[in-house]
Amino acid sequence: MSRRSAVLELAVLGLLKDAPMHGYELRKRLVSLLGWGRAFSYGTLYPCLKEMLRQGLIAADAETAEAGNGSALRTRTLTAGRRARIVYQLTPAGQERFVEMLGQAGPSSWEDEPFGVHFAFFAQTDAQVRMRILEGRRSRLEERLEAFRSSLQRTRARLDAYTLELQRHGLESVEREVRWLDELIDSERRRARNGGRQDLRPQHTTER
Amino acid sequence: MSRRSAVLELAVLGLLKDAPMHGYELRKRLVSLLGWGRAFSYGTLYPCLKEMLRQGLIAADAETAEAGNGSALRTRTLTAGRRARIVYQLTPAGQERFVEMLGQAGPSSWEDEPFGVHFAFFAQTDAQVRMRILEGRRSRLEERLEAFRSSLQRTRARLDAYTLELQRHGLESVEREVRWLDELIDSERRRARNGGRQDLRPQHTTER
């Protein structure tokens, strides 16, 4: 029951795969992963963790002030008895689930939120899946552009300068993202051609 | 009671000020006003209309198949007895409320959603208020940029190429919006200097 947001689940899985973590830290990573805001709140995160525990995807340990978490972050302030933080880590089932989710490319991979998360884990994603997601995302934006433009066409007449400017700016933003995707797709193709040894954005010419 | 979303209320007020409308049409305008998605659903819109009715900000009429709605849209298909649509229009109280809301510039005017709506009605907004909102928005984005950059600084080391690219793209988007605002602010200043006779974006050099 309770189909907890697949996006959040994937993000948590991927974050915990890198390193075990407690809730607060997890949430901070979510913020930077999903870009500034639009990370889920604690009111969503904690229940989600609880559910994932129940499903056996993750395991929780009360931190025992041991040096077990290979951290270069904490500057060794934990001298005596630290308060117990709940550290979560992936179980084998969780690892499997993560791999499984990374392997699927569908409409739910290229909507705004899901796309960002999938993209963040591209380094661990199969090249073919990456391609399908990038192209799916692109055509999704293309659709949006289409709707946008035709709607603009129909209403242009009765719009004042400010409203028009707002529309124009919105349109331009989406167009820019399409161009960004084009670059990425191109880069993926080049990479595929010469066996995967290639950087993203080899010659940097986006701006100016 | 029930502080219905001020954003939605303002948008509805502004839309109905232009022309009386029924719910379905209202919602479509909301979509194009707020840019593609992120318009409120009917589950929000209808309750909001109900509440605004109760407060006397708007009035509802069952359309009587009369030619009362100065429409060039409907291509005169309404021959015989059309099904009754519920047409909403502003009351004097609603007009007042709209003017009042347009007059305020505060933190709740330059968050993402509110800013879009306020901007859409800039043509009916006092020049000083416009300026305060644009500048508020700008510094809001500047804050976001700050947080973003310092977070990037801290985590750059352990990010793979894809994650880094995602961050870079996000950062660039916000930077672009700041530049857009700068242009607008500049344009406002020029307009103020020579008494309001001036277009937005006089010499068009944004792209290329």
Place this chain on the structure above:
DNA sequence: GTCCGATGTATCGGAGTGATACATCGGCCT
């Protein structure tokens, strides 16, 4: 010393969504 902001876990009221229901319309295919 003590106040304050960051760290940390957790819950709750309520706003907002997505799905769905129901009904009529015009246009398209056969």
Place this chain on the structure above:
DNA sequence: AGGCCGATGTATCACTCCGATACATCGGAC
């Protein structure tokens, strides 16, 4: 003709998610 389908139209409901809040401890500033 008949039937199907997508757009127009109003409306609700379960469920998700957010924002505020509570509570507790920490290190550092004053």
